[in-house]
Amino acid sequence: MGTPGAGQGGRVGRPRAAQRPASGLEPRAELLAAAAELFTTRGYSATTTRAVAERAGMRQATMYHYVTGKEELLAELLESTVTPSLAYARELLADDTAPGERRLWELCRADVELLCGGSHNLGGLYLLPEVRAERFAGFHAVRAELKDAYRQLLAATVAGGALAKADLDLRTDLVFGLIEGVILVHRSDPERPVGEFARATADAALRIAGV
Incomplete structure (x- = not known):
């Protein structure tokens, strides 16, 4: 039996890249944690939105459901x-x-x-x-x-x-x-x-x- 919704136009949930262990964090918090790690280890300018999304275990397109981009993540981290x-x-x-x-x-x-x-x-x-x-x-x-x-x-x-x-x-x-x-x-x-x-x-x- 196939996965419910598969092949029927149904949506089984947003795909995740599964590169980060499950943390129990909400998606936005997961993105902030990933950005904090990458901005402070790789550098802000060297970090792409794709890298942040992948580190958070989601696809880049999914990331934009939660934030507008790197600047929003940096602004929130700074204020924190x-x-x-x-x-x-x-x-x-x-x-x-x-x-x-x-x-x-x-x-x-x-x-x-x-x-x-x-x-x-x-x-x-x-x-x-x-x-x-x-x-x-x-x-x-x-x-x-x-x-x-x-x-x-x-x-x-x-x-x-x-x-x-x-x-x-x-x-x-x-x-x-x-x-x-x-x-x-x-x-x-x-x-x-x-x-x-x-x-x-x-x-x-x-x-x-x-x-």
Whole structure:
């Protein structure tokens, strides 16, 4: 007996290339996981949509049921490196019962753990020249809001509250640059315990802030 629907114009489901073990992920999440792996190992420009689809275990035509292409995948991956930290930053800003120093330290620690704790080096994607394009305006807006949260928390410290605006802006740039730059340090020693690395980086950030 033939497969039900076969030869009758029926559709037995979208064919899959079966190159990736079943993960239980939804198709869009599967594509994001495949893109994360390929963008960080092969490079964004060297990765084709066909390669992403095949790595996710589906055909290229099927991929377009879920995403418009590589740029959409990159934009979502980029935002995933920022939005959890921004949500936590909003919580810390709302909690004015805790000292500013402690809240700034906590944000630095959590942000580093997010950037370095994943299975892929997603934090390094923001360095791609393609990210300057208008298509990634959403990521830049979220990133700017996170940076402003760092500025507010720095201003809430005893040392930050005494700084002139120009000095506060400079310290914010330095702290934020340190946090974003840790992914490059972590890349050189990926076996370093992330929690330990995050706490040491948060300590260094507070010294930059003048605490």
